[in-house]
Amino acid sequence: xxxxxxxxxxxxxxxxxxxxxxxxxxxxxxxxxxxxxxxxxxxxxxxxxxxxxxxxxxxxxxxxxxxxxxxxxxxxxxxxxxxxxxxxxxxxxxxxxxxxxxxxxxxxxxxxx
Numbered sequence: 001x002x003x004x005x006x007x008x009x010x011x012x013x014x015x016x017x018x019x020x021x022x023x024x025x026x027x028x029x030x031x032x033x034x035x036x037x038x039x040x041x042x043x044x045x046x047x048x049x050x051x052x053x054x055x056x057x058x059x060x061x062x063x064x065x066x067x068x069x070x071x072x073x074x075x076x077x078x079x080x081x082x083x084x085x086x087x088x089x090x091x092x093x094x095x096x097x098x099x100x101x102x103x104x105x106x107x108x109x110x111x112x113x
Contacts, residue, residue, distance in 0.1 A: 002043065002108035003088035005078040009101030010071045011050050028096040036080060041091055045078035072101055079108070 014022065029047075036042035048054075051073045054065035075097070082088040085107065092103040 001082060001084065001088075001110070003080050003082050003085075003091075004106045004108055005080060005088070005092050005095060006074055006104040006106065007076045007078070007095065007097040007101065008072040008104060009075050009097055011073045011075055012071070014075075015050070025096060032094060032096055033078075035094070036078065036091065039091075041080040041082060041087075043079040043081055045076065047076040048074060075101070 017025075033042065033045060036045075051065035056063040056065065078091075078095070080088060080091055082091065085105070088105050088107075092098060092105045095103050097103050
């Protein structure tokens with residue numbers, strides 16, 4: 001079954017973080033991605049640009065980002081293959097984002113496959 005891991009964190013903290021710390025975190029994500037691949041769970045994943053570069057479209061118009069009142073924004077995602085929700089939750093708990101933000105785990109709706 002496919003699961004989407006939605007990575008939420010304080011995107012403004014990333015902008016002001018020292019380069020050495022950013023490199024350390026980036027290395028953690030690279031190692032995590034490699035673990036997903038070796039474990040046969042990795043399907044896709046990408047970081048997202050700052051929410052201020054995004055747009056929200058509704059029938060009544062377009063809204064500029066950021067979109068939430070809180071400090072945490074959607075910063076990236078992983079699409080993984082897991083046997084069940086427990087396995088997906090275990091992968092989410094290993095994600096670097098879980099230690100300084102949160103990871104939302106959503107089953108992907110299987111439409112006609």
